[in-house]
Amino acid sequence: MSASKHLSDAHAPHPHTTGEDERLDVAVAVLTLLADRTRLALLKELGAGDADVTTLTEACGAARPSVSQHLAKLRLAGLVATRKDGRRVVYSLRHGHLRRLVDEALNVADHQLGSLPPHD
Numbered sequence: 001m002s003a004s005k006h007l008s009d010a011h012a013p014h015p016h017t018t019g020e021d022e023r024l025d026v027a028v029a030v031l032t033l034l035a036d037r038t039r040l041a042l043l044k045e046l047g048a049g050d051a052d053v054t055t056l057t058e059a060c061g062a063a064r065p066s067v068s069q070h071l072a073k074l075r076l077a078g079l080v081a082t083r084k085d086g087r088r089v090v091y092s093l094r095h096g097h098l099r100r101l102v103d104e105a106l107n108v109a110d111h112q113l114g115s116l117p118p119h120d
Contacts, residue, residue, distance in 0.1 A: 030101075033077055038062045039070045040102065046080060047099035050092040 034040055041060035045051060051059070057067045071091060074080040079098055080091050093099055110116065 029077070030079070030098075033074065033079065034102065034105065036070070038066060039074060040105070042067065042070055042074065043079070043093065043098060043102045044106065046091055046093045047102055050090050052085070052088045052090050054088075056091065 034043065038060055041062075042056055045056055045059040053064065053067060053071065056071070057064045060067065062070075071080065075082060075091075079094055081094050082089050082091055084090075111118065
């Protein structure tokens with residue numbers, strides 16, 4: 001099952017949804033997954049480079065079982081990929097769009113926290 005199909009199933013479109021509506025449904029599903037502090041922290045860390053569960057657990061400060069569960073959700077949604085490196089499982093972002101999306105969300109937070117003026 002493709003990532004977009006899986007994500008669109010998470011928020012089933014209306015019976016008459018086509019094209020742009022389906023695209024919006026998938027975008028909502030992606031943003032919903034990012035709307036969790038632990039998952040956002042994991043994706044931020046993976047934006048800096050591939051990492052294993054131990055590294056990600058240390059970086060985000062959550063319990064290892066929680067990190068593993070969040071990574072499983074991200075993997076099932078097609079947002080992160082895995083590869084074996086000996087006995088370790090190494091995680092990576094599936095594409096740069098996700099890294100940029102996380103970066104932009106954090107930039108918006110910086111502007112709101114720092115009362116910075118809006119810009120393009």
